[in-house]
Amino acid sequence: MLDDLVYSSDDLYGFKLVDVVESDRLLMLFQGETASVSIWLMARDDKEPAYRRFSKLMVGTSQYVPEANPLLDAVCQKIVARENSLSQTWINAIQELRFPVHVRDTPIRPADVPPARTDRRLMVPLRNIVDIGLLSKAGADVFYAGIRFDDLRNSAPGWNPENCRSSENASVTIVDFERFIEVAHEYGRKIMLTMNSLYPNGIEDQVIEGITRLVDAGVDGIILSDLNLISFVRKTWPNLKVATSVLMNISTPSGMEFLKEIGTNDVVLPRPMLLSEIAELAQGEGPDIEIFIARERCRFINAYCRSEHEFPAEEADKLGSYALCHQRWYSKDSEFTIDDRNKMESCGLCAIAALSRYPRVKTFKIVGRRMSGKQIAPFVQAASDILDRQLDSIEDVQTLITQHPELVCKPEICYYPQDLEKVWTIPPKVIESPKPPIPSNWQNVDRFWLALPYEKPSEPPPEYDGVAIGHETCTHLLPTKTQLRSWLEVLKDKRLIFVLPPLYGIKQHDRVQQLVSELASFNANSQIEFIANDMGTLFGLRKMLGPDAIISIGRLLVKMRDDPRLIRPGAKIDQHSIAFAPAILHLEELAKMLSINRAEISIPNVWPIWNSTVINKLTLHVGPTMLASGRACSYLSRQAKQKHLYIVPETCSRPCLGQDIEIKMAGDDTPFYLVNNALFSSNRPIGEIPAQIDRVIEHHKLQIL
Incomplete structure (x- = not known):
């Protein structure tokens, strides 16, 4: 047909x-x-x-x-x-979706393309070898692609994130990639290998074998996020270019210093960073910076998303064929999607004009590893025109976009929105948080009460050892200095854990340093511990507080396959599959660098086999399981009437308090929760509880609208 x-x-x-x-x-x-x-x-x-x-x-x-x-x-x-x-x-x-790709164009020869730029580069995804000429002529300077291991996918059902793209169409075989290298070099272009997942024990050997083969074939660099793999590559090929993936979520001065410590060349900044924050980070010394300028903008942060994005075709009807943010959801009074699939085709071309004058901003990156060259080429051509004409104003870029009929410029698809509509505060209504009971054999674990944001300081019930305050996903919900002092005064002999979210830019970094200094001044008389949820903040805390400070790896950094659809009836993933294993070698590398022996975990789908001797203590968050967190606030997006999904306030009156909602998918009574800027589920784990869990943080309340 x-x-x-x-x-x-x-x-x-x-x-x-x-x-x-x-x-x-x-x-x-x-x-x-x-x-x-x-x-x-x-x-x-x-x-x-x-x-x-x-x-x-x-x-x-x-x-x-x-x-x-x-x-x-x-x-x-x-x-x-x-x-x-x-x-x-x-x-x-x-x-x-099993149709062949048809390409009916005259091939473009290497002599037909301009030389690649060396000062400012456009990095473009590559899916098909026939696209190399087309995209090179459009203005691509560097290509990137990921490889897949078909034998591993066949032998370990459920395993598919070799490079954080589950679809077979988003990756290529090693043989195909070797040919990519040869042809890209014929066109005078470099090509980067994307291996930016976190790899559990039992998979890294195959990953290293694939990397070795492609290094021997002449690949120009690797995009990584697994610290164990970064360490191996640095020792084995000290001159090979290594870029840290967006999956590392490096976004502060401490994060940049951390990258200098591990010896990487480039850093891909997270999508939700503001242009002003990028400009601040780009000044001074540090690794070269790569930023996204086109396609696939999402509310949630890549590094902290646990939603499965694609199931095999035979299971899609039973498990849902989309990521959770694209499902149709139902609350008690509305029907909606968390993200709009039609607004993923985002444009950030103005960022080229805004950031090209900063010497460390070297690479502008286009997303779309599943897309054809013809779909990507209009963005590449427009971005190339901006660089070649040295446009330096948003108005000039918008005028240029009108000359490209394939592109549009409108607020709702802007990659870097800066404006915030006025919002207001609504008093919270509090209900009990759904959670499994504390197991009877956990009589000797430490129990901590998680305080709600801006909860009035009070001593916890006697059965608790202390209180956890702060916030895991939003800096606007952190306490003030005055509130910190109030907590320290009421806790008396109880212990305090200060929880920090991922930080973005210099302002957030400096504010948190002030809060930590305030707490550190009380540390002589109080037992204060710290939890951080991005690598830069972990590094900064250790450097600031010294070797004796008690610091834990936050649960956003302990990535596991927690999407509850994976263990529904009909899913073909065995609970013993390597697909559920955490990347312990990566976490151990981080822990050894920073002298940390504790990590936090959510209630998972499958209890992990925790065979680490370095991280020998685990804290379990007893309450909803965090599936994805963003920087953009879903509440503010609703108030803006969906004009823009990715609103990031520089200051905030915290209108999200009391505005969380319980949601469900069509035909499924399993509850999920939108809480502040994160998505949670109610998981019921299978398997044996790890013996290393010696502490729980109990989430007693959600603020449900």
């Missing part, structure tokens, strides 16, 4: 089909004289927004341009005429 639908047609208003892409749907890319249009085709789903629905199929567009309407109508007319004759096999094929 596909050939009959589009290839042989002469009535598509001057458009022709130039590519077909296997994404989370069948995506067809049409090219006209003045615009390109992406149209997708799916099996009918009444919960997904669409341009038109038919009895078996539905049609939509990924990016609207005025020229799309006649083309969409023409495609819809053909579907109406042919849909009733479609076999169920064809419908299933659409649902399982």
Whole structure:
């Protein structure tokens, strides 16, 4: 039907089909004289927004341009005429997305492309070897791609995040990558290997074998986040370029100093950083900086997301085919998605003009490892024009975008929004937090009470050893100096744990240093411990407080497969699978560097086999399991009436307090919770509880709207 639908047609208003892409749907890319249009085709789903629905199929567009309407109508007319004759096999094929890629262009030769830039670079994803010429001509200077291990995926059901992209279409085989290296070098381009996951014991040997083979083939560098792997690469190939992935969430001066300590060359900054924060970090010495400028913006932070993004086709109906942020959710009075799938095609081209004058901002990065070259090329060409013309104002960039009909500029898809609408504070209503009971055999564990943000300081009940204060995901919910003193005064002989969220930029870094100094001045008479949830803050605390301070690795840094859909009936992942194992070697490398012996964990899907002799103490957060945390606030986004999903306030009156909601997916009574800027689930773990758990932090209350 596909050939009959589009290839042989002469009535598509001057458009022709130039590519077909296997994404989370069948995506067809049409090219006209003045615009390109992406149209997708799916099996009918009444919960997904669409341009038109038919009895078996539905049609939509990924990016609207005025020229799309006649083309969409023409495609819809053909579907109406042919849909009733479609076999169920064809419908299933659409649902399982198994179509070939068609490329019908004259190849671009190495002599046809300009030389690669060396001062400011565009880094572009690569999925298909035929795209190297096209993207090089458009302005790509460096390519990046990840490899997959098909034998490992077959032998360990459920394992798929070799480079944080579960789809087979987002990665290539080692043989393909070797060919990528050869052809990229023919075009005068460098290519980076992306191996930016955290690897459990039993997988790192295969990862190292793959890296070694590609280093021998001439790969120009590696993007990593596993500290054990970084240490190995640095010792084995001291001159090989190493970039730290966005998965490390390095975002403060202490984080930059930490990277200097481990010896990396570049750092990819997290997506939710503000341009002003990036500019501050870019001054002075430190590793070269890479920032994102196009595609796939998400509310949640990559490093702290545990949501599964894609299940095998045969399990998608039972487990949900999308990431949790793209599911349809239902609360007591509304229906919504946490993130808007149609706003993932974000544009940050203005950041090139804003940041090019900072010497350490070397690389501007485009996302889209599952996309074809023709989909990515318009962004590459526009970004290349900005660099070549040395545009230095947002107005100039916006004018240039109007010259690229494939691109649009509007607030709701901006990668780096800066404005915040006025919000207000609503008093919280408090309910008991759902949590499993404390096991009877845990009579000797230390028990800590987690205080709500801005809760009035009070002594905990006698059965508790102390109180944990602070916040795991938002600096605006940290206590003030006055509140810290009040807690220290009421606790008397009880212990205090100060919990810190991931920090972004110099202002947040300096504010937290002041709070820590305030606490440290009381440390002679009080038992104060610290939990940090980003590597830079861990490094900064150790440097600031010295070797005797008690510091723990926060649970956001202990990544496990906690999406509860993984262990639902019908899921084919054995609880003993390596897919559920934490990256203990990576955590041990961090702990050894910073003299830490404790880590925090959520209630998991499967209790981990914790075989570390370095991290020999675990703290369990008894309460909802954190699945994903962001910097953008879901409450503020709702108040802005969805004009922008990624609002990051510089100052905040904390309107989210009391505005958390319980949500459920269609046909499923399992509760999830939107709490401040994070998503939680109620997990019921299987397996044996690790003996290293000697402390619990009890989350007693949620503030549910």
